[in-house]
Amino acid sequence: MEKLDKSIDVEKLCDLCKIELSSEEKEELFGDLQAITAFARTVAECPEEPFENGQSAFESKLREDIPENGGKREEYLSLAAESDGGYFSVLRVVE
Amino acid sequence: MKEIVKRTVREHASALRGGEYSARELCEAYLEKIEREDAALSAFLTVAREKALLFAEKADLLLKNGEGGALCGIPYGVKDNICTEGIATTAASKMLSDFVPTFNATAVERLCDVGAVMLGKTNMDEFAMGSSCESSAFKITRNPYDLSRSPGGSSGGSAAAVGASLAPFCLGSDTGGSVRCPSAFCSCVGLKPTYGTVSRNGLIAFSPSLEQIGPVTKNVFDNALVYSAIMGRDNKDATSRNGCPDLFSKMEEGAKGLRIGFSEELFSGDLDPEVKSATLAALRALEKEGAEIVPISLPSAKYAAAAYYIISSAEASSCLARYDGVRFGHRTEKKCESIEELFKKSRSEGFGKEVKRRITLGTYVLSEGYFDEFYNKALNAKRLVKGELRKAFEACDIILSPVSPILPPKIGEKRDPVSVYLEDRFCVLANISGIPAISVPAKRGEGALPVGIQLMAPEFCEDILYRAARALEVSYGAY
Numbered sequence: 001m002e003k004l005d006k007s008i009d010v011e012k013l014c015d016l017c018k019i020e021l022s023s024e025e026k027e028e029l030f031g032d033l034q035a036i037t038a039f040a041r042t043v044a045e046c047p048e049e050p051f052e053n054g055q056s057a058f059e060s061k062l063r064e065d066i067p068e069n070g071g072k073r074e075e076y077l078s079l080a081a082e083s084d085g086g087y088f089s090v091l092r093v094v095e
Numbered sequence: 096m097k098e099i100v101k102r103t104v105r106e107h108a109s110a111l112r113g114g115e116y117s118a119r120e121l122c123e124a125y126l127e128k129i130e131r132e133d134a135a136l137s138a139f140l141t142v143a144r145e146k147a148l149l150f151a152e153k154a155d156l157l158l159k160n161g162e163g164g165a166l167c168g169i170p171y172g173v174k175d176n177i178c179t180e181g182i183a184t185t186a187a188s189k190m191l192s193d194f195v196p197t198f199n200a201t202a203v204e205r206l207c208d209v210g211a212v213m214l215g216k217t218n219m220d221e222f223a224m225g226s227s228c229e230s231s232a233f234k235i236t237r238n239p240y241d242l243s244r245s246p247g248g249s250s251g252g253s254a255a256a257v258g259a260s261l262a263p264f265c266l267g268s269d270t271g272g273s274v275r276c277p278s279a280f281c282s283c284v285g286l287k288p289t290y291g292t293v294s295r296n297g298l299i300a301f302s303p304s305l306e307q308i309g310p311v312t313k314n315v316f317d318n319a320l321v322y323s324a325i326m327g328r329d330n331k332d333a334t335s336r337n338g339c340p341d342l343f344s345k346m347e348e349g350a351k352g353l354r355i356g357f358s359e360e361l362f363s364g365d366l367d368p369e370v371k372s373a374t375l376a377a378l379r380a381l382e383k384e385g386a387e388i389v390p391i392s393l394p395s396a397k398y399a400a401a402a403y404y405i406i407s408s409a410e411a412s413s414c415l416a417r418y419d420g421v422r423f424g425h426r427t428e429k430k431c432e433s434i435e436e437l438f439k440k441s442r443s444e445g446f447g448k449e450v451k452r453r454i455t456l457g458t459y460v461l462s463e464g465y466f467d468e469f470y471n472k473a474l475n476a477k478r479l480v481k482g483e484l485r486k487a488f489e490a491c492d493i494i495l496s497p498v499s500p501i502l503p504p505k506i507g508e509k510r511d512p513v514s515v516y517l518e519d520r521f522c523v524l525a526n527i528s529g530i531p532a533i534s535v536p537a538k539r540g541e542g543a544l545p546v547g548i549q550l551m552a553p554e555f556c557e558d559i560l561y562r563a564a565r566a567l568e569v570s571y572g573a574y
Binding site for chain 2: 007008010013014016017018019020021025029032033035036037039040041042043044045046047048049050061062063072075076078079080081082088090091092093
């Protein structure tokens with residue numbers, strides 16, 4: 001077994017990802033992340049490649065900045081769990 | 096004569112135009128087959144029976160007037176992470192179990208425009224994260240060649256449907272082999288197009304810099320027909336481009352004169368002996384048809400899987416942040432004291448295990464202190480692999496490798512995540528470098544499990560890719 005990577009703080013990661021896990025799930029995830037990051041760390045062995053050689057021929061091509069009539073508010077709101085008076089409805093965030 | 100539902104897209108197109116059957120009759124034939132056989136296979140999540148019949152009636156009108164494209168009246172299935180107007184699009188996740196899009200993805204819209212007939216939505220790994228179709232929140236799809244085995248993933252439902260003739264073609268999406276792996280396991284032809292040539296508008300995002308929508312078909316010609324119908328620049332996707340303008344004129348030119356690159360690095364590690372022998376047989380078959388086999392070197396290919404998992408998980412952690420139970424998606428019914436709690440409970444209930452694993456991994460590699468060690472190094476590896484591939488393509492036209500190092504695994508087999516991730520090592524090369532790649536069924540004996548041969552070509556060279564794929568198909572007398 002490789003040395004445990006203490007930098008993996010599952011509690012903090014779950015908090016950042018906004019997910020909750022049971023203690024068994026956290027333990028399993030910790031084990032998985034240990035193995036996956038050990039595997040992922042192999043990219044560090046890769047020699048440095050200057051930017052030019054790997055550049056893609058792709059460039060994002062943005063469309064002209066011309067306003068279009070969206071008019072889809074009702075459509076989008078119809079997908080929300082809750083909406084109220086044309087707004088997405090959430091719990092109170094400001095005391 | 097072949098049972099009607101076993102026919103290819105091309106055969107249907109000619110029968111429809113010749114008046115042998117109508118689009119409605121054809122649609123009904125597939126709907127009946129799905130009803131009869133999909134209980135054992137679970138390829139479909141939603142069968143849109145009523146809508147399909149409406150599409151078919153519209154196609155019959157177009158056919159009657161001599162309009163519509165080559166795909167007019169041809170039924171098809173769509174992977175459930177591709178938005179379909181008025182038809183549930185769940186990405187096989189509880190998070191989106193109630194999501195009914197109000198618009199069609201561009202690829203679907205283009206198929207509608209030419210009169211193709213959508214039958215329904217196919218099963219997949221949740222949010223396209225997986226390679227066995229077992230991480231779907233709703234059902235486990237089975238391999239039509241052996242029901243105890245996986246059809247591969249993540250577009251497992253699409254490949255199982257085509258493999259079992261429940262649809263003559265399907266759309267899938269390929270982020271790290273998700274069209275090619277299930278195509279290999281279900282004996283289909285699956286294309287991961289050049290990045291940007293198929294609009295991602297309406298594809299539920301997992302890793303936008305890597306993923307592309309691609310067709311799963313019974314043969315190479317059909318694949319080109321579908322790809323030509325869905326590709327091309329779309330204003331709704333800033334990364335979209337026009338693809339190769341002529342896919343067909345070189346298709347029957349054969350293998351003579353083609354330079355096929357073969358790299359030891361893409362033939363390494365644990366490789367099932369049957370995969371090994373099928374791959375070597377494909378190489379020999381092309382050589383016999385007049386292709387030249389060119390040894391090439393891709394020393395950085397060994398970093399590709401790690402780079403892929405870092406980049407794709409990083410993008411997933413960002414893309415899936417939008418699922419918070421507010422704008423759309425699952426919202427917890429538990430009482431919450433704060434918005435933070437609402438987010439956490441909704442996300443924890445909505446996402447499955449593999450999705451949570453990828454989101455946390457992605458968050459880790461993007462977090463302060465680890466960004467350089469992981470994410471930047473992965474981008475460096477990506478550049479290196481791209482550079483090596485570009486150089487390799489100076490010496491060859493096509494690179495040949497296995498699609499997957501394994502045969503279709505048994506459903507429920509316990510496997511550790513790193514081994515599973517490493518099984519994508521041949522496929523991810525095309526995703527991290529943007530080049531097109533195709534899975535073509537290898538010649539197999541009666542009753543043997545399917546094996547896929549991967550062919551890769553330079554960006555925008557789908558014409559050469561299809562030519563090589565067709566030559567391989569012809570070399571063993573398929574279609």
